[in-house]
Amino acid sequence: MPASTAETATAAPSAEDFVRPHLRDLAAYTPIEPFEVLSARLGRRPEDIVKLDANENPYGPPEAVKTALANLQFPHIYPDPETRRLRKALAELNGVPAENLLVGCGADELIDLLMRCVLDPGDTIVDCPPTFTMYVFDAAVNNAQFVTVPRLKGFKIDVSGIRQAVQRHRPKMVFLTSPNNPDGSVISEEDLQAILDLPVLVVLDEAYVDFSEEPSRLQRVLTTPNLVVLRTFSKSAGLAGLRIGYGAFPTGLITYLWRAKQPYNVSVAAEVAACAALSEPEYLEHVRATLIQERGRLFEGLQQIPFLEPFPSQANFILCRVHGGRDGKQIKDRLAYDHGVMVRHYANKLLSGFIRISVGKPEHTDAVLSALQSLSD
Numbered sequence: 001m002p003a004s005t006a007e008t009a010t011a012a013p014s015a016e017d018f019v020r021p022h023l024r025d026l027a028a029y030t031p032i033e034p035f036e037v038l039s040a041r042l043g044r045r046p047e048d049i050v051k052l053d054a055n056e057n058p059y060g061p062p063e064a065v066k067t068a069l070a071n072l073q074f075p076h077i078y079p080d081p082e083t084r085r086l087r088k089a090l091a092e093l094n095g096v097p098a099e100n101l102l103v104g105c106g107a108d109e110l111i112d113l114l115m116r117c118v119l120d121p122g123d124t125i126v127d128c129p130p131t132f133t134m135y136v137f138d139a140a141v142n143n144a145q146f147v148t149v150p151r152l153k154g155f156k157i158d159v160s161g162i163r164q165a166v167q168r169h170r171p172k173m174v175f176l177t178s179p180n181n182p183d184g185s186v187i188s189e190e191d192l193q194a195i196l197d198l199p200v201l202v203v204l205d206e207a208y209v210d211f212s213e214e215p216s217r218l219q220r221v222l223t224t225p226n227l228v229v230l231r232t233f234s235k236s237a238g239l240a241g242l243r244i245g246y247g248a249f250p251t252g253l254i255t256y257l258w259r260a261k262q263p264y265n266v267s268v269a270a271e272v273a274a275c276a277a278l279s280e281p282e283y284l285e286h287v288r289a290t291l292i293q294e295r296g297r298l299f300e301g302l303q304q305i306p307f308l309e310p311f312p313s314q315a316n317f318i319l320c321r322v323h324g325g326r327d328g329k330q331i332k333d334r335l336a337y338d339h340g341v342m343v344r345h346y347a348n349k350l351l352s353g354f355i356r357i358s359v360g361k362p363e364h365t366d367a368v369l370s371a372l373q374s375l376s377d
C-alpha cells in the first residue's frame with residue numbers, strides 16, 4: 001500500500017497497536033511511595049520514620065551480611081544460574097535435597113515463574129481473599145482468570161467453597177498463605193490436606209512461617225506431587241531490599257521451572273547476602289524471638305485503643321478492624337503526616353475498614369501506640 005507522507009504521519013502507530021490486549025485492561029501501576037519521600041515531606045530523617053507498613057524486619061540482617069557485601073569478590077562476573085552455594089545451605093537447613101529447591105528474585109518472581117509454566121491464557125487460579133494481592137496481579141499479567149473464594153469468619157479458608165470452585169471452574173492452581181497476609185492466621189492440617197486432595201496444584205506461601213508456631217510444610221513437597229511451598233529472605237532474614245526468596249517443588253515440576261527461568265535471576269550480591277545470613281542462625285533466632293515477643297506487647301497495646309480491634313497473628317504484623325465511626329484511610333494518613341508512623345491501609349472494599357501494623361522494635365511500638373492514643377483523644 002503506497003502511502004503519502006501525510007498518510008504515514010497520521011498512521012503513526014501507538015502503543016495500543018502493539019501491547020497485548022489483556023494488558024490494556026490491567027489497572028494502572030500505582031508505585032509505592034518510598035519512605036524517603038515521606039521523610040522529606042515531614043522534614044525528618046529517613047531513619048526517624050517509623051515504618052510499619054510493609055512487614056520488613058527492622059533489625060535487618062546479621063552483621064556478617066554487611067561484611068560479605070563490602071567484600072564482594074566477583075561483582076563483575078555473572079552469578080551462578082543454579083545458586084548452588086545457597087541451595088546447598090538451604091537443603092541442609094530444611095532437610096530437603098537441593099534438587100527440589102529453586103531460588104528466585106524474591107518469592108514474587110517464583111509466583112510469576114510458576115504461573116508462566118502452568119497457566120495457558122484463559123486458565124484459572126483460585127484466590128482466597130483477603131490475602132496477598134500478587135497472586136491475582138500475576139494471574140492478570142499472565143492472561144489467566146481467577147475465581148474468588150473469600151475467607152470465612154476468623155479468616156479461615158472456605159474448604160467447601162474451594163472444592164466447589166475446583167469442580168465448577170477446573171482451575172489449575174490454588175494459592176494458600178500460612179500465616180496469611182494480612183491477618184496472620186494459619187491453615188490447619190485438616191484444611192490443607194482437604195485442598196491437597198483436589199485435582200489442582202496447591203501453592204503454599206510460607207513467607208511468614210518463621211514467626212508462627214506451625215511447622216513448615218516444606219518437606220511435604222517430596223511426597224506430594226501437587227504441592228509447592230514458597231519461602232523468602234525478605235521478612236525474617238531482613239533482606240527485603242536485596243530480593244531473594246526460594247521454593248520447594250516436587251521433582252516432576254521443578255524440571256520445567258529450570259527450563260523457563262531467567263539464567264541470572266539471582267544477583268551475586270543477593271546470593272552472597274543470603275548465605276551470610278544463614279551463617280548466623282543464632283542472630284536470626286534472636287531477632288525472630290524478639291519480634292514474636294514484641295508482637296505480644298503490640299497486640300496488648302492495640303487492644304487498649306478504643307477504635308481498634310486487633311486480630312491474633314502468627315506473623316510479624318497485626319491486622320486491626322477500625323470501628324467506632326472511624327475511617328481506616330484517615331487513621332493511616334494522620335499517623336503518617338502528623339506522627340511519621342507508616343501503617344498499611346487497603347483501598348479494596350474487603351479491607352477498607354482495616355489497618356495492618358508491622359511489628360517493629362519496642363520504640364516503634366511505643367511510637368505507634370502513643371500516636372494512636374492521641375488520635376483517640
Ligand SMILES: *Cc1c(COP(=O)(O)O)cnc(C)c1O
Pocket residue numbers: 105106107108109132177181205207231232233234240243244245
Ligand atoms: C512479602 C510477601 C512475599 C514476597 O516475598 P519476596 O521474597 O519479597 O518477593 C510473598 N508472599 C507473601 C504472603 C508476602 O507477604
